[in-house]
Amino acid sequence: AQTVTQSQPEMSVQEAETVTLSCTYDTSENNYYLFWYKQPPSRQMILVIRQEAYKQQNATENRFSVNFQKAAKSFSLKISDSQLGDTAMYFCAFMKPTGTASKLTFGTGTRLQVTL
Amino acid sequence: GAVVSQHPSRVICKSGTSVKIECRSLDFQATTMFWYRQFPKKSLMLMATSNEGSKATYEQGVEKDKFLINHASLTLSTLTVTSAHPEDSSFYICSARLAGYNEQFFGPGTRLTVL
Numbered sequence: 001a002q003t004v005t006q007s008q009p010e011m012s013v014q015e016a017e018t019v020t021l022s023c024t025y026d027t028s029e030n031n032y033y034l035f036w037y038k039q040p041p042s043r044q045m046i047l048v049i050r051q052e053a054y055k056q057q058n059a060t061e062n063r064f065s066v067n068f069q070k071a072a073k074s075f076s077l078k079i080s081d082s083q084l085g086d087t088a089m090y091f092c093a094f095m096k097p098t099g100t101a102s103k104l105t106f107g108t109g110t111r112l113q114v115t116l
Numbered sequence: 117g118a119v120v121s122q123h124p125s126r127v128i129c130k131s132g133t134s135v136k137i138e139c140r141s142l143d144f145q146a147t148t149m150f151w152y153r154q155f156p157k158k159s160l161m162l163m164a165t166s167n168e169g170s171k172a173t174y175e176q177g178v179e180k181d182k183f184l185i186n187h188a189s190l191t192l193s194t195l196t197v198t199s200a201h202p203e204d205s206s207f208y209i210c211s212a213r214l215a216g217y218n219e220q221f222f223g224p225g226t227r228l229t230v231l
Contacts, residue, residue, distance in 0.1 A: 033218050043207060045160075045222035052218075091159060095218060102148065102213060104220060106159045 002027045002094050006107035013082045014115055020067075021077045021110045023092030029053075033095040034068070035104070036077045040088040048090070051075065079112075087114045119143055120212050122223035129200055130231055137195045137226045139210030145190035146212035150220060151183075154207045166193045200230040 003026045013019035025034070036048040051059045051068050058066050063083075067076045079086055092107040119142040129135050139149055147168055152160040164174045164185050172185035182204075184196040193212075197204050207227050211220035 044224050045209065097218060103162060103165065108159050
């Protein structure tokens with residue numbers, strides 16, 4: 001079974017600064033997908049960024065980027081130029097590829113607070 | 117695109133009654149839908165995987181007779197909490213997967229309060 005670990009229950013960052021959220025996972029699979037989801041106070045789950053394990057290049061979406069280290073089974077999220085709207089719970093998640101159960105396994109989450 | 121709705125957004129019911137929560141994919145056909153439960157300040161816990169036209173697959177520890185799931189069409193899955201009790205109070209979230217895509221699209225969630 002896969003496990004996803006987020007070791008930072010809470011993080012705080014000042015507006016316009018950069019913050020990195022950590023995530024590690026454990027799997028015996030070689031092909032899989034990794035995601036970062038954001039859950040703001042509205043509790044709507046929003047996909048922030050995704051990474052295919054077979055791609056060596058780190059995914060980037062505007063101010064959000066990941067540092068994917070497959071050998072180390074590490075998948076950290078970097079948020080640049082933090083904005084107040086980035087305040088939310090952030091969940092790291094693992095998925096086996098399509099054709100199997102395609103279930104998402106979530107980490108325990110990191111609560112990010114962006115301050116003035 | 118890829119919008120998922122849930123209804124109702126909030127429901128309060130008396131202990132012993134049954135509550136039905138609907139999950140709809142509005143602009144795509146979802147062969148697979150997932151039901152999650154989330155306790156306050158906790159992560160999402162997968163309850164079951166719902167496949168159109170077949171029986172749902174429940175995760176270990178989830179009571180099938182307690183949480184009835186029906187996925188009768190490619191755009192609708194329902195979760196019925198039968199004989200609800202206060203310990204069933206929680207936030208329930210559904211997601212839908214578009215066939216061939218390795219991504220789940222989430223509904224806005226339903227807050228259930230059992231008195």
